[in-house]
Amino acid sequence: MDPMTDTLHVPVLLEPILARAAGSTRVVDGTLGHGGHAAAFLAIGAEVLGIDRDPDAIATATTRLGHDRMHYLLAPYASEEAVRTVEAFHPDFLLLDLGVSSRQLDDEARGFTFRPGAPLDMRMGPDAAPASEWLAAVEESELQHVLREYGDEPKARRMASEMVRRRENAPFLTSDDLVNAIRAVLGHRSGPGDFARIFQAIRIAVNDELTGLEEVLPRFRQALGSGGTLAVISYHSGEDRVVKRAFREWASGCTCPPAFPICVCGLLPLGRAEPRKAIVADSDEIRTNPRARSARLRFFRNADAT
Template sequence: MLHEIEDLLANASTVLDCTLGGGGHSAAFLERGMRVTGVDRDPRALASARERLADYERAGQFRALLGNYADLSGAGLADVEKFDGILLDLGVSSHQFDDLSRGFSFREGAPLDMRMGTDADLDAAELLNTIDEVDLSALLRAYADEPRAARMAREIIRRRERRPFATADDLVDAIRAVLGPRSGAPDFARIFQAVRIAVNDELAGLERALPALRERLTPGGVLAIISYHSGEDRLVKNAFRDWSASCTCPPRLMMCACRGVPLGETLTRRPVNATDDEVESNTRARSARLRAWRLAR
């Protein structure tokens, strides 16, 4: 959704790319003459992006920081620093998914890892081998919308008692045992995504990050977020709605006791989806939802 992002941040002179990845979005911003700060929790991604954008880094137009967008101060970003545009492209980057050793794929033989960076406490195998049944059931229900979450949790516990989970095959077999032999890629992708979200604390991290990112905007600055999971999109939608409301008091309160004015305005009434042409060239874009919000001047 590069063109849509470029249009939303067209007036920015300084941009914070919170999920640098391969540097594709940042490269487009830099080509437009913007100054860019890129953040990523994946050391490999950061190194690759720095190599790609080395000329801009040498010119002082680009800098790269290792860290989690949910803790920008920990990544080395000064608390007082603000930006005209901020981009958050959630989910797994293509280079992470395509690298079998990273363990994001359900392809045969892939390790159960799924850590986006070194800050994750457990990899996917450790999570599946240690989480209790109640928490696992809740995880599958909340992050995968799985109606048979309790049964699947029991199946995973039963199987790990016989042999610890180690590869994608172990989880795929457990899914098939519960959903049946006709289960396929969409089911695997949904369950694997749920485990990945838990491994990387993605939803909790996004919830913490949203107000902090808003505070990083200059007056009139734009926050653009691409999400790929209904839970992510719900958090973004609700935050933008609340920030755009003139009153956030409970309905029964007789007199307004909140700020009384909106903090800014939502720029996308509904989520923007990838075009058919983009989905055709990149099937992973089919679940992308873009929302944007602008801070009041």
């Protein structure tokens, strides 16, 4: 099977990832999905540990990739179990390709879609609670924060208040309930772009995607050891901010307040974020794989042992 042309889930930004993974012998794919990137890591001869919180993704990837040089773990990548397994694996390259897979999005029963009549589920795995339960219980102020921060929604306050008002009459159970609440605030000119933004915001909250990412990045960097590379593809500005901030902090080393005239902490850079700017897909890749449109890829390479 050719990971570049296999259509099950086209791996995003595969070329720059493979260019940096060349020579790696022990690779962790922390977001295995359907194993598009993992298939390419196997093809360069690496031993691969694939982690996913979605049992369906692990099952599909296992059928596709088998067990030769391939190991699997069903868990959220930020769980203690996953971090310990990664540490024991001693990887020299680790990839996180964040968010949902096209297969998860396309499966209406999974409830990530705003297509009419879909259940409001949005769980990536059984470790989370369904979106319908989250929407029934969330505080109005938290809902407002989620809509503003993860959905870039300028009318977050009005929208949160409208959703709370509506849930008092009837619970949010299907995509239509959520779409109708969005329409009530944004008007009839609102469309798929608005629904996608708001659904994504709620998905990020339901799966607690940003907290886990922020907490696990330093532990993954450490697990890589000297000369190891951490690669992260994000699809949302909130995720990319978390990655960029962590990489910048590690690359600078010094934690003295900017007002200090000289460094007093004496901390050295832990490695380099290279390139400094995120890598994005070119127009050819976006044409063949529209999912790549919002992808931003960053690398951090640990300093070599001295």
